[in-house]
Amino acid sequence: MAVLQTLKARQVLDSRGRPTVEVDAIASNGAVGRAIVPSGASTGRHEAIELRDSGSSRYGGLGVGQAVENVRTVIAPAVVGIELDDQAAIDAALVAVDGTANKGRLGANALLGVSLAVAHAAAAVRGEELFVHLNRLWKKRAEAEQGGSIAVEPTLPLPMVNMISGGLHAGRNLDIQDVLIIPVGAENYSHALEMIVAMYRAVGGVLSEIGAESVLVGDEGGYGPKLRNNEQAFEVVVDAMVACGFEPGRDVAIAVDVASTHFFDPATKTYRLSEASLRAFDSGDMVDMLARWVGRYPIVSIEDGLAEDDWEGWKTLTERLGGAVQLIGDDLFVTQTARLERGIASQTANSILIKVNQVGTLSETLDALLIARRHGYRPVVSARSGETEDATIADLAVGTAAGQIKIGSVARSERLAKYNRLLRIEESLGPNAPFAGRATLG
Ligand code: PGA
Ligand code: ZN
Numbered sequence: 001m002a003v004l005q006t007l008k009a010r011q012v013l014d015s016r017g018r019p020t021v022e023v024d025a026i027a028s029n030g031a032v033g034r035a036i037v038p039s040g041a042s043t044g045r046h047e048a049i050e051l052r053d054s055g056s057s058r059y060g061g062l063g064v065g066q067a068v069e070n071v072r073t074v075i076a077p078a079v080v081g082i083e084l085d086d087q088a089a090i091d092a093a094l095v096a097v098d099g100t101a102n103k104g105r106l107g108a109n110a111l112l113g114v115s116l117a118v119a120h121a122a123a124a125v126r127g128e129e130l131f132v133h134l135n136r137l138w139k140k141r142a143e144a145e146q147g148g149s150i151a152v153e154p155t156l157p158l159p160m161v162n163m164i165s166g167g168l169h170a171g172r173n174l175d176i177q178d179v180l181i182i183p184v185g186a187e188n189y190s191h192a193l194e195m196i197v198a199m200y201r202a203v204g205g206v207l208s209e210i211g212a213e214s215v216l217v218g219d220e221g222g223y224g225p226k227l228r229n230n231e232q233a234f235e236v237v238v239d240a241m242v243a244c245g246f247e248p249g250r251d252v253a254i255a256v257d258v259a260s261t262h263f264f265d266p267a268t269k270t271y272r273l274s275e276a277s278l279r280a281f282d283s284g285d286m287v288d289m290l291a292r293w294v295g296r297y298p299i300v301s302i303e304d305g306l307a308e309d310d311w312e313g314w315k316t317l318t319e320r321l322g323g324a325v326q327l328i329g330d331d332l333f334v335t336q337t338a339r340l341e342r343g344i345a346s347q348t349a350n351s352i353l354i355k356v357n358q359v360g361t362l363s364e365t366l367d368a369l370l371i372a373r374r375h376g377y378r379p380v381v382s383a384r385s386g387e388t389e390d391a392t393i394a395d396l397a398v399g400t401a402a403g404q405i406k407i408g409s410v411a412r413s414e415r416l417a418k419y420n421r422l423l424r425i426e427e428s429l430g431p432n433a434p435f436a437g438r439a440t441l442g
Helices: 065-079 087-098 108-126 130-142 189-209 230-244 283-296 311-321 337-345 362-374 392-399 413-429
Strands: 004-013 019-027 032-036 158-165 178-182 253-257 299-303 326-329 351-354 378-382 404-406
Touching: 004 065, 004 108, 019 065, 019 108, 032 108, 065 087, 065 108, 087 108, 087 362, 108 130, 108 362, 108 392, 130 362, 130 392, 158 189, 158 230, 178 230, 178 299, 189 230, 189 413, 230 253, 230 283, 283 299, 283 311, 311 326, 326 337, 326 378, 337 362, 351 362, 362 378, 378 392, 392 404, 392 413
Parallel strands: 158 404, 253 299, 299 326, 326 351, 351 378, 378 404
Antiparallel strands: 004 019, 019 032, 158 178, 178 253
């Protein structure tokens, strides 16, 4: 098998025009793998550190020149010469050469660029699709599980798709960050995509009918209208379902990313919703509000309903809604096994968002996926609000049979790069390509 011979790194720009790291991994036989690192806006406090040139005036201090330099001068000498197929050895070397718990010395963006480029190069050496290679890595781990209870065959994910954006992604027009749909009635991935596009158009139609802004889109391509309140966003989406001839809940369901960490005030332990202007909400009020929404609208999934360190509140939320609704920890778990294990031990949440740059290497991402699966927590592979043409997460979701994917809306090419990649994978898997479908929601 080929070894890693050369690493090249450079600064490129993401979908918000911010610098990010691109890495080329070159194999001893000349095969090349390339990856570009994504970047969040509503980042959790416990995420791995994205290294930026904060002292520089260039690119407003958001440059990644130091991270790029770290790839060239510190990381390359530590990993060049290792077998490309040995992702675990390469990632272990990356973690070791950084040496910090949060990857803040060399930058999780530098480490992740290398980790993902290596996976692409290993696939290129074999002349195989990335998802096939990732599936081999996944199988090696998951098949060792007792009873073979973990899904291992490449499977197209059920998408969870942003329709209306708020919070930090759309100028704080709404408290909640995303109102999303899940096409639960879809028969296969391409059918799901067609339903999603119909819904996206219909939501635009409903918004212009009610005189709300339907042209401006948020960072993930969802509409960014000014609405009366959070609940009006659910109403617009339900109206769009009806306009499409979909039965709410049966054909299309709603998911919400509350991203509540960003309106949580740790000093007073209260949630500062703009709606609740009379008084701040405590965790119990938040849980009551979420339960009310679930009762009124066809909501099947709630992400970050409570803040990243509100473990007590999360426990109440899980007791109250966890039997009926998917409760996803994003800022809560940050794709890190230590936090996920704490959640599992305390029966907190029942699902985990998987974002490669929250942890910083592919192997650690696979660790989080494996622990989630072992304990019945549903993984949702996710993009960031800052993305690029890199579509690695599409292959990751298929190769690990994760079941669900969250990419953003069906607008803006950094989003479509992933949706289109899934179409190509679907084609290559043939007419009976396995599709996670509604069953993945439990
Ligand atoms: P982010 O948003 O990439 O800005 O963190 C995505 C999310 O919260 O799921
Ligand atoms: Zn989130």
